Amino acid sequence: MLKVDDLHVYYGGIHAVKGVSLNIPQGHIVTLIGANGAGKSSTVRTIAGLEKGRGAIIHKGENILGKPAEDIVRRGIALSPEGRRILPHLSVEENLRLGAYIRNDKDGIAKDIEWVYSLFPRLKERAWQAGGTLSGGEQQMLAVGRALMSNPELVMLDEPSLGLAPLLVKEIFNIIGKVRDMGKTILLIEQNAFAALSIANYAYILETGSVVLEGPGQELLRNPMVKEAYLG
Amino acid sequence: MTLDMFIQHLFNALALGALYGLIAIGYTMVYGILRLINFAHGDIFMLGAYLVFFSTIAFMPAWVAALLLGLTLIIFYSTFVGFGKKPPVWFWAGVALAAGMGCYYGFIAPTSFAPPWLLAVAFAIVVTSAIGISVDRVAYKPLREAPRISALISAIGVSFFIESAAVVVFSGLPRPVRQPEAMVKPFIFSLESITGNADSLVRVTPLAIIVPVISIILIAGLLWIIYRTKPGLAMRAISKDIETTRLMGVSVNKVIAMTFGLGSALAAAAGIMWSLRYPQIFPYMGMMPGLKAFIAAVFGGIGSIPGAMIGGAMLGFMEIFIVAFFPELSGYRDAFAFILLIVILLWKPTGLMGEKLREKI
Ligand SMILES: Nc1ncnc2c1ncn2[C@@H]1O[C@H](COP(=O)(O)OP(=O)(O)OP(=O)(O)O)[C@@H](O)[C@H]1O
Ligand SMILES: [Mg+2]
Numbered sequence: 001m002l003k004v005d006d007l008h009v010y011y012g013g014i015h016a017v018k019g020v021s022l023n024i025p026q027g028h029i030v031t032l033i034g035a036n037g038a039g040k041s042s043t044v045r046t047i048a049g050l051e052k053g054r055g056a057i058i059h060k061g062e063n064i065l066g067k068p069a070e071d072i073v074r075r076g077i078a079l080s081p082e083g084r085r086i087l088p089h090l091s092v093e094e095n096l097r098l099g100a101y102i103r104n105d106k107d108g109i110a111k112d113i114e115w116v117y118s119l120f121p122r123l124k125e126r127a128w129q130a131g132g133t134l135s136g137g138e139q140q141m142l143a144v145g146r147a148l149m150s151n152p153e154l155v156m157l158d159e160p161s162l163g164l165a166p167l168l169v170k171e172i173f174n175i176i177g178k179v180r181d182m183g184k185t186i187l188l189i190e191q192n193a194f195a196a197l198s199i200a201n202y203a204y205i206l207e208t209g210s211v212v213l214e215g216p217g218q219e220l221l222r223n224p225m226v227k228e229a230y231l232g
Numbered sequence: 233m234t235l236d237m238f239i240q241h242l243f244n245a246l247a248l249g250a251l252y253g254l255i256a257i258g259y260t261m262v263y264g265i266l267r268l269i270n271f272a273h274g275d276i277f278m279l280g281a282y283l284v285f286f287s288t289i290a291f292m293p294a295w296v297a298a299l300l301l302g303l304t305l306i307i308f309y310s311t312f313v314g315f316g317k318k319p320p321v322w323f324w325a326g327v328a329l330a331a332g333m334g335c336y337y338g339f340i341a342p343t344s345f346a347p348p349w350l351l352a353v354a355f356a357i358v359v360t361s362a363i364g365i366s367v368d369r370v371a372y373k374p375l376r377e378a379p380r381i382s383a384l385i386s387a388i389g390v391s392f393f394i395e396s397a398a399v400v401v402f403s404g405l406p407r408p409v410r411q412p413e414a415m416v417k418p419f420i421f422s423l424e425s426i427t428g429n430a431d432s433l434v435r436v437t438p439l440a441i442i443v444p445v446i447s448i449i450l451i452a453g454l455l456w457i458i459y460r461t462k463p464g465l466a467m468r469a470i471s472k473d474i475e476t477t478r479l480m481g482v483s484v485n486k487v488i489a490m491t492f493g494l495g496s497a498l499a500a501a502a503g504i505m506w507s508l509r510y511p512q513i514f515p516y517m518g519m520m521p522g523l524k525a526f527i528a529a530v531f532g533g534i535g536s537i538p539g540a541m542i543g544g545a546m547l548g549f550m551e552i553f554i555v556a557f558f559p560e561l562s563g564y565r566d567a568f569a570f571i572l573l574i575v576i577l578l579w580k581p582t583g584l585m586g587e588k589l590r591e592k593i
Binding site for chain 2: 048049050068069070073074078079081085087088089090094097098099101102146150
């Protein structure tokens with residue numbers, strides 16, 4: 001589905017991502033975990049076309065590194081960015097419609113809006129409320145829903161459970177599982193390493209810009225080094 | 233003041249306010265997205281008036297019209313479709329039309345472009361809107377990543393450039409505009425039944441009605457685009473968060489171009505109506521209305537479209553009525569707007585409907 005090969009990202013003099021390689025197979029949940037500043041967001045932002053980088057990002061046999069963000073989402077790769085980034089003055093429904101901007105199938109969009117509402121019933125009750133007036137958790141749900149609205153093959157979620165109450169974290173992970181079961185591929189960034197490793201088919205651990213460990217989620221859960229550093 | 237005079241002034245104020253509003257919307261839309269004051273906006277207004285003038289009164293050669301149409305087409309095409317993609321039908325139809333016109337009038341039957349009045353207006357609006365898009369492409373787009381002050385200086389440069397080029401091409405002499413007969417033949421209403429005075433007459437020209445009515449229709453159309461269509465949704469989104477909007481697949485430069493195109497079309501419409509109401513055009517005619525409309529936009533809250541409308545209307549009313557009540561101040565007419573600007577900036581810098589300014593200019 002997607003292969004990242006020896007990716008480097010620089011911000012001026014800062015070398016934020018130092019040769020990261022990832023393999024994201026179709027229909028899998030792959031997770032990226034690591035401490036603050038490890039380069040997780042930089043990696044997915046580069047895949048999404050928001051940052052420039054060096055190396056290669058191969059999607060369907062083509063190197064998409066350096067293509068603009070608006071083209072990447074048209075190729076079926078969506079990003080729910082870190083910090084929600086809800087458009088505060090647009091209503092919940094308009095935010096979802098914006099997520100479906102690249103689509104022209106009116107009926108399909110209407111159906112998917114209903115589907116997102118069925119995943120997050122709280123959004124439905126607030127369909128006409130301005131995005132900026134939602135609570136942090138509701139905004140997070142909207143950000144995830146919005147990323148799904150482009151009907152992507154690969155969904156990248158940058159810390160979707162940030163700031164959510166434990167019960168809602170469980171719900172978000174339930175939904176991530178459901179989305180995978182629909183055949184979509186997911187690249188998940190998480191601070192909640194235990195939940196992420198439990199659900200992921202495969203995981204990469206990043207430290208200061210490099211992959212230091214990788215393996216199937218269940219395997220990393222039992223790894224003593226991971227236990228000590230990330231599972232407390 | 234007598235009732236008949238009051239009503240007379242009311243009509244004048246309505247028309248002036250509507251025109252300020254139309255121009256102010258262009259400033260506010262561009263500011264909302266780019267945080268840039270498009271100083272060339274007043275000159276776009278002037279170009280709209282000149283284009284109608286040249287195609288209806290001082291007939292331009294028809295091959296010039298064909299050339300302008302062709303260039304307009306190329307600008308729209310390269311902006312909204314992009315080279316290298318399969319051109320849509322309207323593009324080929326337009327190319328055929330422009331090329332056919334160009335060949336026919338250039339080689340076979342050289343003549344002047346003298347379309348019916350309404351067609352000339354449509355022609356002027358479309359060409360002006362393409363000029364607005366080109367201004368963005370040439371003067372602002374290369375500076376998107378540059379500090380904001382660079383784009384501002386570029387805007388002032390473009391404004392001087394258009395004005396000077398207009399002096400060269402159109403000559404600096406003011407030209408009288410012939411008002412269509414039907415538009416200036418006044419209806420006369422008698423207010424005798426109210427005031428009991430046989431001299432209470434109100435003269436209303438059709439133009440005084442048409443200007444605000446057309447303005448309101450245009451603004452309604454714009455609001456429909458902004459609040460009911462997909463590109464409008466993208467425009468509203470971009471004004472708050474460019475990066476996230478790009479993530480949704482919106483091509484930012486296209487939306488910005490559309491903003492310039494729409495704003496310039498409104499300015500052209502305002503310029504045309506202005507030249508009918510104050511029937512004289514000259515290359516610097518856009519400066520004062522442009523500045524005042526900008527003040528109206530700041531007054532209403534720059535970045536806010538309802539604000540621009542309200543600001544424009546209020547400025548129009550103030551100007552007319554201050555002079556009406558204090559005729560001895562009429563020499564200071566243009567100063568009111570600037571006093572208003574200073575008061576607003578001191579008292580409520582965000583304007584009536586504006587949100588907090590993120591950056592002072
Ligand atoms: N726009 C930027 N300009 C300069 N440096 C940046 C920029 N964005 C990120 N960095 C730096 O790059 C490094 C990696 O940041 P990144 O956001 O990718 O980390 P992260 O793994 O997502 O961390 P977190 O868990 O805190 O979200 C950090 O040292 C950060 O300071
Ligand atoms: Mg991050």
